[in-house]
Amino acid sequence: MCKQALVTCLGLVALFTSSAWGADTQNQPPDFSGLWGRNAFDLEPMPSGPQPLTNLKRRPDGTGNFQQLVGDYTNPILKPEAAEIVKKRGEISISGRNFPDPSNSCGAYNPPYTFTMQLGFEMLQKQDQITILYNQDDQVRHIRLNGVHPANVKPSAMGDSIGHYEGDTLVVDTVGIEVSPLSMTDHYGSPNSPALHVVERYRLIEGKAAKAAQEKFEKFIGSVGGVGAPPADLVDVKGLQVELTVEDPDVFTTPWSALATYRQRARNWNEQVCADNPIEHYAGEWQGLPKADKPDF
Numbered sequence: 001m002c003k004q005a006l007v008t009c010l011g012l013v014a015l016f017t018s019s020a021w022g023a024d025t026q027n028q029p030p031d032f033s034g035l036w037g038r039n040a041f042d043l044e045p046m047p048s049g050p051q052p053l054t055n056l057k058r059r060p061d062g063t064g065n066f067q068q069l070v071g072d073y074t075n076p077i078l079k080p081e082a083a084e085i086v087k088k089r090g091e092i093s094i095s096g097r098n099f100p101d102p103s104n105s106c107g108a109y110n111p112p113y114t115f116t117m118q119l120g121f122e123m124l125q126k127q128d129q130i131t132i133l134y135n136q137d138d139q140v141r142h143i144r145l146n147g148v149h150p151a152n153v154k155p156s157a158m159g160d161s162i163g164h165y166e167g168d169t170l171v172v173d174t175v176g177i178e179v180s181p182l183s184m185t186d187h188y189g190s191p192n193s194p195a196l197h198v199v200e201r202y203r204l205i206e207g208k209a210a211k212a213a214q215e216k217f218e219k220f221i222g223s224v225g226g227v228g229a230p231p232a233d234l235v236d237v238k239g240l241q242v243e244l245t246v247e248d249p250d251v252f253t254t255p256w257s258a259l260a261t262y263r264q265r266a267r268n269w270n271e272q273v274c275a276d277n278p279i280e281h282y283a284g285e286w287q288g289l290p291k292a293d294k295p296d297f
Helices: 002-019 080-094 113-117 207-221
Strands: 035-037 120-125 129-134 139-145 160-166 169-175 197-205 239-247 256-264
Touching: 207 239, 207 256
Parallel strands: 139 160
Antiparallel strands: 035 120, 035 256, 120 129, 129 139, 160 169, 169 197, 197 239, 239 256
């Protein structure tokens, strides 16, 4: 009697578990659980094609100097107006000041800027949605699965994100990213327009390949300081790579793509407190506090 009840209960549990993603267990989505980390800012270049911006300021060892953010405003992906904005923001950075961005002003990180700064994230997968927790400034992002964008998207700081699985790949499509004093497409200050469209493709890769990709990129861009990736001997654990495609015809001359490679982190991250704070980094920068057209109550 007890054995039969136990078998029945186990059968129900198995049925419930499989039905969470569908009865066909072979079609279950890839498992992206765990803490993912990297040890460098910026976006990794693709093997060919239009490339993301890189830092013109280099350290003595040849790596990028992320304390002076001078984006390559001669990159042909930039339209003239956008190139001029990047150039001016680079001049501010060279002078020892900080131009306002989501990180130094504790604002929301919109994609693809997210991937130029966030060193770690955790993905919570459910049947109808995905929640992504980012470690820097404790950012939270919500992605609806198998949905569609509204006919009239209300612009928001992180935009409207919908996702679906294509075999072993999670595809996330984001539109409706608002234009604000803090919104940008990279940490060199490339602007965005209401037409910004970002597609992210997440997939697991071999641990050795992830380690090699990170080390190659760190030799070019520089390492932040040991807070992201796990010890070098953890190469048998799968890595995760995100391929981003960015399109904004009002800012860029062509769509362009880039990569961000992550590995399982060896330790948890600490909670951070960062309240939205539009501080004045230099004279004349003050944007003022947000003010509603009419009171809520």
